Amino acid sequence: MLGVVSFDQETIDEIEQAISRMENGTYGICEVTGKPISEERLAAVPWTRFSVEAQREMENRGEGIKASIGPRGNYDERNTAPPGRERELDGSA
Numbered sequence: 001m002l003g004v005v006s007f008d009q010e011t012i013d014e015i016e017q018a019i020s021r022m023e024n025g026t027y028g029i030c031e032v033t034g035k036p037i038s039e040e041r042l043a044a045v046p047w048t049r050f051s052v053e054a055q056r057e058m059e060n061r062g063e064g065i066k067a068s069i070g071p072r073g074n075y076d077e078r079n080t081a082p083p084g085r086e087r088e089l090d091g092s093a
Contacts, residue, residue, distance in 0.1 A: 018047035030054050 021027035028037050032054035041052055050058070 014047040017049075021049075032058070 018027060021029075028042055029035070030037050030051040031049045033051055035051060037048060037051045041048060048055075
């Protein structure tokens with residue numbers, strides 16, 4: 001049960017951060033490349049901080065892997081946290 005609560009809290013945190021990016025005008029800008037994130041990506045993962053290319057590159061380097069929800073509520077262990085905010089799958093950091 002604790003894992004579910006932690007998972008839910010991480011999702012809420014991601015959504016709140018996306019709202020903050022909307023408010024400060026940085027929503028839809030990749031935090032790695034500084035380039036716009038595609039509309040298709042934002043439609044699939046509205047809280048994303050990374051373009052597909054940046055996320056793939058980070059995954060290939062093994063950076064920031066954490067468990068979180070994927071596009072529109074699908075579970076996906078490959079979503080990433082920004083550099084410096086990596087979390088282990090068990091929720092410890």
